[in-house]
Amino acid sequence: MQTHPAKRVEIIIESPMERRLRAALEEADITGYTVLPVLGGSGRSGGWSREGQIGRAGGMVAVVCIVRADRVDGLLDAAFAVLERHIGVVSVTDCEVLRAERF
Amino acid sequence: MDNIFALAQENLLSPIILSFALGLAAALARSDLTMPEAVAKGLSLYLLFAIGFKGGAAVAAHGVDTTLILSLVAGTVLSFALPFLAFAMLRVMTRLSTVDAAAVAGHYGSISIVTFVAASSVLTSQGIDSEGYMVAVAAAMEAPAILAALWLAARRAPAEALAAGGGVAAASQPGLLREVLLNGSLVLLVGSFLIGMATGAEGMAEISPLITDPFKGVLCLFLLDMGLVAGRGLRENRTAVAVGALAFAVLMPLISAAIGYGTGLALGLSAGGVALLMTLSASASYIAVPAAMRVALPEANPSVYLTLSLCVTFPFNLIIGIPLYVAIATGGA
Numbered sequence: 001m002q003t004h005p006a007k008r009v010e011i012i013i014e015s016p017m018e019r020r021l022r023a024a025l026e027e028a029d030i031t032g033y034t035v036l037p038v039l040g041g042s043g044r045s046g047g048w049s050r051e052g053q054i055g056r057a058g059g060m061v062a063v064v065c066i067v068r069a070d071r072v073d074g075l076l077d078a079a080f081a082v083l084e085r086h087i088g089v090v091s092v093t094d095c096e097v098l099r100a101e102r103f
Numbered sequence: 104m105d106n107i108f109a110l111a112q113e114n115l116l117s118p119i120i121l122s123f124a125l126g127l128a129a130a131l132a133r134s135d136l137t138m139p140e141a142v143a144k145g146l147s148l149y150l151l152f153a154i155g156f157k158g159g160a161a162v163a164a165h166g167v168d169t170t171l172i173l174s175l176v177a178g179t180v181l182s183f184a185l186p187f188l189a190f191a192m193l194r195v196m197t198r199l200s201t202v203d204a205a206a207v208a209g210h211y212g213s214i215s216i217v218t219f220v221a222a223s224s225v226l227t228s229q230g231i232d233s234e235g236y237m238v239a240v241a242a243a244m245e246a247p248a249i250l251a252a253l254w255l256a257a258r259r260a261p262a263e264a265l266a267a268g269g270g271v272a273a274a275s276q277p278g279l280l281r282e283v284l285l286n287g288s289l290v291l292l293v294g295s296f297l298i299g300m301a302t303g304a305e306g307m308a309e310i311s312p313l314i315t316d317p318f319k320g321v322l323c324l325f326l327l328d329m330g331l332v333a334g335r336g337l338r339e340n341r342t343a344v345a346v347g348a349l350a351f352a353v354l355m356p357l358i359s360a361a362i363g364y365g366t367g368l369a370l371g372l373s374a375g376g377v378a379l380l381m382t383l384s385a386s387a388s389y390i391a392v393p394a395a396m397r398v399a400l401p402e403a404n405p406s407v408y409l410t411l412s413l414c415v416t417f418p419f420n421l422i423i424g425i426p427l428y429v430a431i432a433t434g435g436a
Contacts, residue, residue, distance in 0.1 A: 017397065046340045
């Protein structure tokens, strides 16, 4: 099976910022992404968990984008403008995709 | 005084408080008891709808008067003013940064609708009437405190404490006010209040089996979840807050309740209405305000304000505050 190199950008961000991040990504023409719930975790600002939460303030979400390597900088610029002052983690990893024309 | 102890004892042994205590104890003991997020949200939606609808139906039965308008204005003013008092107390009692103090202060001006629901439930079980429109007052008290907190952060925080584009820019975050005013809880509470007002006793009779009979049972389950969340928060963030902040989280509700008491008397509210206004004034937000603070004041530490409002003030109001406020409002002190 023929595969093609791509970049996987994973952004873990506070739930209340999700809408703003998505808007920034779409503004930067990054229209393909997946939002995943985060069960819980811990970091510099303490622990969090989805369990039993009724508000979004204490939760986090993961936004995963897979893009061509030449689009990573634009994506990170757009994301960083939103994330700069907020709790979160941004990571970029190499990956392979099957249908390159979709990215 | 006897009345306070009797009410406190009755309150402590109620299924509602015992359910909360169970959740709290289970979380502190590291039990794997959990409430799925979707179930917790479902229960909260039910409670908001039921309390809003009942409030609207009560207003439809008793009519609208000038006290309603004055109560809404008073609630709005209280919500905006209380953060300034809270901020001043925090600066004296704690070593919190200005931004953290402003964020915490915002929580103590806004309200906890679950505390309000619990107080309403206590009043109902005591056979004490209250003004149905207190639900609308609760809704009016959600947002002004957020504006006060952002103003405090923008005016009082040293420039270096806020990152580039700090508090002032954050306060004007596009869509923030809209998000606060249209947050799901507020929309459901106000919406169900209006539906209750529009449909009145007839509407109430139609859906009473859903919103009246199961109410206390659902509240028990919900408070079990709140106990779990509060217990987990206490366990995980017990080092995040100092003794001074803990003392603030107990003292502030008492002072706010006293202000609410005076305001309620000045408005001419019934004893039940005064107790609810005291409860609203004393309660601290842990849904709407934390979400707004995460967007507008990300420099503020969520472990501090969530621990204080959810893990200290909420249990304090539930266990000690509500029976105290009800006893004082009904003249039993």
